[in-house]
Amino acid sequence: MSTALSLEQAPPLSVPLRFFLTAPLFGAASAVLLLWVGPEALQSRWTPAALALTHLFALGALTMVMCGALFQMLPVLVGVKVTRPRLWGGICHVLLVLGTLSLAAGFLTAAPASFRLAVILLAAGLGLFLVVIGTGLLRAPRLQDSVRGMRWACGGLAVTLGFGITLTLGHGWESLPILRVPLTDLHLSWGLLGWVAALIAVVSWQVIPMFQMTPEYPPVLRRWLAAGVLVLLVWFGISAAVNWPGSTWPLAGLALLLIAFAGLTLWLLTRRRRTVGDTNLSYWRLGMVALIAAALLAIAGRLGMMVPGSRLALAPAVLFLAGFALSVVSGMLYKIVPFLVWLHLQQRIGENPAARGSIAPPNMRAVIREPRARAQWWLHTAALTLLLAGLVFPILLRPAALLWLASFAMLGYNLVTAARLYRRECARIAACT
């Protein structure tokens, strides 16, 4: 499904953009759910609403953007072109959208049919994604650290999907005996660390030195971080399966690895050669601080310093998902989308001799204005703060949900503005004769 060595610039804009434009909708849906159900939703991680909103967020918002970005980045990062990206990307997108909706509906209604449908759609959608992107990664002409790391991250997604399918089968067919608690822990840890954190780390050592002009990450980290995360996850899984008391060690190792990664990223960002700051940079900083806090709180929880099952026990997950992963993903969108709009307009102009010389595409800061991105960052930061406070003072959870809704609405608005500008400019270029 891929042809080796191509330095071509990018698949059609519609391929990644459909994923990027859908993500804020799912984010907003998770906010609406929290607003609707209120503090009870986060009574524990097992409430139907908590499970539904976690998946709307992790699959519908985060994984959505990450999949779209991989379709986009594969040719640039590893020199492999995905053939028929419109077809495969389109199918993956539709399946991921419908599968996530069915899964959330399943959690909220407990209808076995919903879970059955979700299993089929998500297994097909993410399975197809793994085949298309995995084939590309296996055919990479040169084995760089980024290729290696992305393979590990895709492996992490595959394992997460496998556990997820097993758990969902348990919901869809009640007669199936499933060890729900340990399996959920495995599904959760592989999803958050093996897929989300591993992929973000791999992407960061490509993009942080590039876009911010910092020194490189140490080669040993680039080479081994993603692999280390997966090995520790396997160790954790085995020790949990045999009820071995030593499962604290791999968890502590994971926390330390992530703290090292985040600390190093923050340090590199203090040594950047560019002095111009932007929303992307603020998002990275916020994300890394949240990752360190999440890891520290997770260790504290493990050492019995937090009441298990309490609302506060959700703090590491909230910090990880909304504070770390969503921050980095949002920051990346503010770089990727304006650049892609510029790039594709540039190509359109190149194809039309009459437009060449008379039209210049709007630059990145004209595609999404920096003050608008900055305002959205403030909404995001305020929503995160209020959500964390809401874990202590539940009365704040509904206001927090409202702020999240506003933050996702503004993110969506900023992205849609970019897409509409693209359309308008395309029409202007086509009108040149």
Next chain:
Amino acid sequence: MISEFMTGEHRHCDAGFAKAESAASEDDLEGARSAYAEFEAALLGHLAMEEQVLFPAFEAKTGMNGGPTAVMRMEHDQMRGLLGQMQRALSGGSLDDFLGLAETLNVLIQQHNMKEEHMLYPMTERALGGEATAIIERMRAL
């Protein structure tokens, strides 16, 4: 050897870029103009090295004319287009436009450099082998 030399060139251009961008962000129009002139000269020189020496040598050796080097040349054209716009923004004294264009140029250059450093230069090195020193000399002489 070619990889190291050309990657060093990229970092040299980055340094010039950062200087011009910093000056512009501090509203220092004169500083931005002089730093930009230096950066532009460095970048154009680098593009010339590739287009006049390195790519033709690679194409002659491998017979690959329409492949990777064609895409690289097209991206060079896109860079030159942005340079022209940046120059006009500076002449007109519009530092905001200049900064937006600079941001765009940086992303374009960085993703371009990554493809060169990770793929094209290693391929070139394999294809040209023992001629590397002579090629670097010819590029320096430009």
